[in-house]
Amino acid sequence: MTTKPLKITETALRDAHQSLLATRMSTADMLPIAEKMDKVGYFSVEMWGGATFDSAMRFLNENPWERITALKERMPNTPFQMLFRGQNILGYRHYPDDIVEKVIVASIKRGIQVFRIFDALNDVRNMRWAMEVVKREGAHLQAAICYTISPVHTIDGFVELGKEFAAMGADSICIKDMAGLISPYDAYELVSKLKQAIDLPIQLHTHYTSGMGSTAIIKAAEAGVDVADTAISSVALATSQPATETIVAMLKGTPRDTGYDLGLLSEISGYFADIRRHYAAFESGFNGVDVRVLRYQIPGGMLSNLVSQLREQGAEDRYEEVLAEVPRVRAELGYPPLVTPSSQMVGTQATLNVLLGERYKMVPQEVKNYVKGMYGRPPAPIDPDIEKLILGDEEPIDCRPADLLEPGFEKAKEEIGDLAWNDEDVLSYALFPQVARAFFERRARGEVPPITEPRIFPVPKAPEPVATPAPAAPTAPRKVLPYSMWKLAGRVGNRR
């Protein structure tokens, strides 16, 4: 067994609150604890990317770029890490290469040092350009394998992908288990085989949803994993990461002892326990282990999505049918890993198939685009009958989707005009046009307070007393509004 200390990436400032608190943690609530966090000696702190960018402008009335600087001033010694969705950058569609490049360069300028790059379909064509730019700019390039379970995903297949990333110049490899599906023994095997095949640091990212997360990290540590992602305990567990202190304590006195100071960690945890109360309105109420993740291998966020879609259609009694339809649709669509945006597509299509009483009678535009290849190459071929049904005589594309896109920066700059004060603003606009414009308009009216000031959140209402529902009368399948369902899926989607 390796005797190097296990290193930790702390996720409290990104994935933890994205998973538990709808990505609402404000910069003002991060700053007072930053200096203490800087003393721990983390491998890195993940504090940007994923849904934080959109959320900062949309919900917090913050300029997302300013968060990096504000934190960096107080944490000069800790590498800052960003989650980067390959050609999707921080959004849910593909962006042109010039936008990808400029976002990376601007992020580095602000203080991002580690880029974790992934593609929802593990299609390396959607990652290559971002990887090249990170490499060229001299930042740490971490390429991520989206871990999932399906008949076409194997440990050896993931190892092959890891080798490909190494050949593309990655500085480290991340196993990104976004749904918390990896078992301790699979983690052990995958890490061991990656270590044998590649001479690069390996990092494990998992979620606690299934209850296996802490043990998966310990088995991965036994197999020699170099870094693990954890969240400080007061924002850990449930759909977030395993708790930092648990891992630190479990490894104390072993060859993988992290050497981190549990006293310091508990001060940090106390701080986050206090500020978590600001976000009570955004708590999901789910605090335990989600056994459905283990039964259906469907991420927790996607399940709550399905429930709200069905509730909106008054069809909660069809839940089991929809759950059974999800694996069928996923198989027909070539077994995409269930992560944004494929989780929303598969979930919405399965719901439509059940509620309309005829499979693929209605197909959302996003699913059409997916089948057309506009999101990249699925892990397995799409069922030819389904492809024909959805595309008719249209041919799917076989190039990299972004090859079809015109450069976007100059066009965005022209469109947003004087509302943008600098190139960062133009990038914000290119990524999220409506959200950024609304933010810039508020800013122009003087309605954006400094980033160091607290944001005000709604006080949570006391829960309504719940009456026992009467048994549902059998009804004919309802006419559904697929468009509104799609929007709903996008709004409450599982975005980690």
Ligand code: CO
């Ligand atoms: Co995650």
